[in-house]
Amino acid sequence: MTNRINDLKRAVRSSFCTPVNRLLNRIDPPVLVLLYHRVTALPSDPELLAVTPDNFRAQLRYLKERYPVLRFEEEWEQQAKPAVVITFDDGYADNLLEALPILEELELPATFFITTGLIGTSQEFWWHELERMLLNESPLPPRFTLEDGRYGQSWPAGSREERAEFYGGIVRLMNDSDSSQRESWLNQIRHWATHQERSDDMHRAMTPDELRLLASSRWVTIGAHTVSHSRLSALSLEAQREEIFASKRQLEVWLGREISTFSYPFGRRADYTRESSGLCREAGFTKVAANFPGQAHRWSDPYQIPRHLVRDWPVETFASKLKGFWTR
Template sequence: MLKKNFNVLPLWRLEEQLHIGKVKHKSVYITFDDAYTDNYIYAKPILEKYKCPATFFVPSHFIGKEQLFWWDALEAIILHSPNLPDQLTLLIDNKLHDFFLENERLTNEVKEKQEAWRWFNPPPTKRCELFLKIWELLKPISHNMIVDVIDDLQKWAGYSPILTAENYAMTDVQLKDLASNTLFSYGIHTHTHPALASCSAERQFQEIAVNKKVLIEQSYPVINAIAYPYGNYNDVTIKVASQNGMKMGFSTKREVVNLHSMPLSLGRVQVYNTDGLVLKKELTQLFNLE
């Protein structure tokens, strides 16, 4: 659908267009966040079949680690554990937090509500509400602290998430194989994936700088673009991104890019589980083509 109806271009072309002040009409740039292995297994063959360029934003700390991203582990523990205790006390960033769940059992009704839920909508269950509260508390803290909290949660719930390789970050071998096709490029997504606006200027700089250094040292095809984790950034983020040579910065704002867009605070359109016809209609409306 994208190839038939739009101009699917590599992301580095957008940097050129913003620089010269001429954004190509009906152009689409495909991006993936976090470098999940399922991108390699499922997306890569389809992108190659239709010759669609794409950029993968890679958080370098997680490359090759056989473990779930912490937010997936949190989701599995809170939303998928068969039974959870009524009360929970967590030490997060040296502060104690108490939560009360009222022992919401994982019934079929609860499962259906959770499967239909998107995080930006009001939480339909107590479990979803608890997940959001803990997720917000964990986003800005160090990765080592997050690992400790997830470990405490597993012990509290008496539940270990099911581990599947496609939900890990890609391995170095997979990233190198992906990079062997000139259709694909990599962008910056920080080293450990924190919510940058909650971090000091020094930590923000280091998260971006280390990420860029690791990818370049591995000879990956890196472009000067960053996707801010969780779409979270502030004026300091933009400054340190520029200091690290970034020419484009992407948020999660649902906006199309035009000549009035600020290069380091660009919007993106998230694609949900949908089909080509629905997506075509959505993009047509966003591009004001009707």
């Protein structure tokens, strides 16, 4: 029943929105900002972050044949027809090793938003460390109990299904935590799993040298994406300020150039606040990317530019998804 009501709501919404959006698109040609994270082939990808190099190349060729591909930071107002922008979040090493050669081959620009705290450390992004500890075949104790005055709880971890549920639950909790709380919980899980050694480096971030190499390409713009990839809306104003300002400062030290763009970690409307946007403006960022679907127009807020997530879609699926994006 609920499903049927939701279907009906969706139908009403889209029959209403589509003509309105078509009209707006005639008044002002929209810009579609696409969001990627990784270009590589992974044995498992529970967060659906990776696009294979073949699919990435085919998607980009499709874009290049049909649309102007603009840079995120440039002025879009003069654009006479609908255009697209390519962006990447987080700063994985595969951005340099696998995405950049394809961008250069096709001569297409992209902006990479970098989480500075992991650049040059051997640390993985915390969600990959959890994935490695929890979603594998090796034996684990049957149950994990999170010791925390407020969020303490317990998960069974015997079967594959239980581990998947544990993983989902702890990721949701960590999404709302700050970096010190998250580190203390991660330590508890590391201790419990006694699984401290790294199995490989397929999930690593770039080193500072790799970042410099990426930034030296004429097709690349670098933007900031906080220090620790925390959900800004869960932080105090001071902690938000530090995350936003320090990531900009660090990138400017590494690259010797001004960093003028930023993207919010996670990026849904609940993941940042009006204060976050204010701090971005104060830090000197001129355009900031969010992560909810939509088109950018002349009248869009430059401190929360909508973006469409791209998954590992073969080009036919990509083409049909893109048709939908133009009417959102």
